[in-house]
Amino acid sequence: MNNRFLHAHSVYTGLESFSRPFETPVEAGVYHTSRPFEEKVTFKDAKSAGATAQWLGGWPVPGLSIPIVLSDSVGRNGKNIASDVDAVQKRLEALGYGVINFDKNMDKLEQMIRFFQAVSGGFRNLNESNDDGRVDKDGNTLKWLNASNAPLWIPLDDGDKDASAGLGYYNFEKSDPSDGDFYYGTNWLVDIIKCAGKKYNDDYLAANPAKPVIWVNDLSLKDGTKKDHTEHQTGLGVDIRLPKNDGSSGGITYNSTDYDRDTARAMIKAFRSCEGTKGIGIKHVFFNDDVLIKEGICSYAKGHNDHIHVGIKSPSLVL
Ligand SMILES: [Zn+2]
Numbered sequence: 001m002n003n004r005f006l007h008a009h010s011v012y013t014g015l016e017s018f019s020r021p022f023e024t025p026v027e028a029g030v031y032h033t034s035r036p037f038e039e040k041v042t043f044k045d046a047k048s049a050g051a052t053a054q055w056l057g058g059w060p061v062p063g064l065s066i067p068i069v070l071s072d073s074v075g076r077n078g079k080n081i082a083s084d085v086d087a088v089q090k091r092l093e094a095l096g097y098g099v100i101n102f103d104k105n106m107d108k109l110e111q112m113i114r115f116f117q118a119v120s121g122g123f124r125n126l127n128e129s130n131d132d133g134r135v136d137k138d139g140n141t142l143k144w145l146n147a148s149n150a151p152l153w154i155p156l157d158d159g160d161k162d163a164s165a166g167l168g169y170y171n172f173e174k175s176d177p178s179d180g181d182f183y184y185g186t187n188w189l190v191d192i193i194k195c196a197g198k199k200y201n202d203d204y205l206a207a208n209p210a211k212p213v214i215w216v217n218d219l220s221l222k223d224g225t226k227k228d229h230t231e232h233q234t235g236l237g238v239d240i241r242l243p244k245n246d247g248s249s250g251g252i253t254y255n256s257t258d259y260d261r262d263t264a265r266a267m268i269k270a271f272r273s274c275e276g277t278k279g280i281g282i283k284h285v286f287f288n289d290d291v292l293i294k295e296g297i298c299s300y301a302k303g304h305n306d307h308i309h310v311g312i313k314s315p316s317l318v319l
Contacts, residue, residue, distance in 0.1 A: 185235030279315030
């Protein structure tokens with residue numbers, strides 16, 4: 001038996017319910033992605049539905065306990081033997097990439113492969129030279145598809161803007177439908193946001209209950225389409241609204257009189273303290289407050305006077 005199945009339940013983090021891509025079992029061990037993408041699935045439901053479900057970073061991924069073995073290459077200019085194509089497609093769907101559709105003129109499977117390559121490679125955007133759209137028999141993309149820490153493509157949950165909830169973060173993006181589904185990302189990013197929220201709550205909000213929770217927005221679009229700015233396509237970056245002295249947030253710059261530096265500092269430090277969670281790194285924090293830059297916790301980047309940007313580093317592959 002594959003050893004990743006054996007530790008499957010030990011990595012479950014205790015979430016009561018969550019939204020994620022989930023598959024309907026049509027027979028033992030075989031799953032189809034026929035349910036609506038954001039169906040609520042409880043731990044109990046998922047357990048009973050997927051006897052072979054792999055618990056990956058707190059998320060159930062049916063089928064992952066069986067590594068894919070390819071007889072030849074799949075995708076752009078690949079041999080594309082039917083059974084190989086089927087295996088790769090099902091795995092990508094199980095990981096959440098069935099929603100990817102950033103180029104309507106490109107073959108769907110090729111889009112999913114390219115996107116997965118960009119994500120697992122830690123690239124900020126799709127780049128022709130980095131993602132060739134093909135899964136080779138012994139290549140790195142196949143290793144990532146079989147990795148126990150393969151990146152899932154998932155929505156960030158709501159969080160809570162009420163500090164008393166104890167989560168420490170609020171998914172502001174979800175309250176703004178005009179911006180589309182701009183709250184998708186890797187489970188790596190979601191894990192870091194949740195970790196930072198908890199740290200911020202415990203280390204700062206508990207003693208300063210009138211301060212705002214971390215209001216996050218601008219992750220990546222559900223289907224992987226590129227939006228207005230870079231670093232927000234492959235689910236490895238998130239923006240934070242600036243906290244204000246009156247306990248609200250957003251709509252200001254670091255030069256505004258009502259900007260709350262102490263709270264901004266606590267937010268950035270919370271993210272930085274999560275460096276290393278499940279091997280995930282903090283690649284950079286962009287924010288132009290020169291006081292905080294001098295303190296060494298963020299760096300200057302054009303366009304970052306009115307928000308903080310956190311970019312993460314992908315972890316090393318774990319088979
Ligand atoms: Zn950003």
